[in-house]
Amino acid sequence: MTRKLTPGKLVLASHNKGKLKEIRALVEPYGMEAISAADLGLPEPEETGTTFAENALIKARSAAASGYVALSDDSGLQVAALGGRPGVYTADWAERQWFEGEAGRDWYMAMGKVEGMLAEMGPDVDRSARFVCTLALVWPDGEELVVEGEVQGSLTWPPRGALGFGYDPVFVAKGMDQTFAEIDPEHKHAISHRADAFAKLVKAVF
Ligand SMILES: O=c1nc[nH]c2c1ncn2[C@H]1C[C@H](O)[C@@H](COP(=O)(O)OP(=O)(O)OP(=O)(O)O)O1
Numbered sequence: 001m002t003r004k005l006t007p008g009k010l011v012l013a014s015h016n017k018g019k020l021k022e023i024r025a026l027v028e029p030y031g032m033e034a035i036s037a038a039d040l041g042l043p044e045p046e047e048t049g050t051t052f053a054e055n056a057l058i059k060a061r062s063a064a065a066s067g068y069v070a071l072s073d074d075s076g077l078q079v080a081a082l083g084g085r086p087g088v089y090t091a092d093w094a095e096r097q098w099f100e101g102e103a104g105r106d107w108y109m110a111m112g113k114v115e116g117m118l119a120e121m122g123p124d125v126d127r128s129a130r131f132v133c134t135l136a137l138v139w140p141d142g143e144e145l146v147v148e149g150e151v152q153g154s155l156t157w158p159p160r161g162a163l164g165f166g167y168d169p170v171f172v173a174k175g176m177d178q179t180f181a182e183i184d185p186e187h188k189h190a191i192s193h194r195a196d197a198f199a200k201l202v203k204a205v206f
């Protein structure tokens, strides 16, 4: 049995603003006060793992050195026709850029790269894809928990919608017509890979 999480401070070991917003909304109802790794001045570790779980553990272990329980999220898009790519390299496919004085990633370029590869395969290419989310919870004394969630769907082009982040404008979940960037955040929280993983975390620690 895993240790339970008691209400209090929780470090979110992510430097992605879109994710931070979603994870905050997920943990706050459980009485957790979410602080980001950046707020604590923690460095962003290099994600040298080859699996989502390895990278999630690298990020959470690094943040747990702060003395607080740490929660990280390593996630990505797996496209069937591309043999599961970009997968753990999803963030890397969007080059780092500076937007209005802030560091960020060029998601439009990344979505275009995926679309270009699919387009080369012809009009009948299998457009199915899934988002994967691995959450790692690490206590400062070394206890660890890893859970994984997913959502199945397909890719659409051109991108639609301005909500969410990352690849949301091109991802349509199974059985839906709207992209993840066109639906309310509450709706995305109910069906996303992050919500799926979080539900498993809740079962284990709350
Ligand atoms: O719900 C999502 N909607 C759209 N795109 C998403 C989603 N979830 C993950 N993604 C894409 C973007 C993200 O950047 C990459 C994961 O890369 P990943 O290394 O886990 O995150 P990151 O570098 O952006 O932030 P950090 O490592 O500081 O948590 O997959």
Ligand SMILES: [Mg+2]
Pocket (backbone or CB within 6 Å): 047, 091
């Ligand atoms: Mg990352």
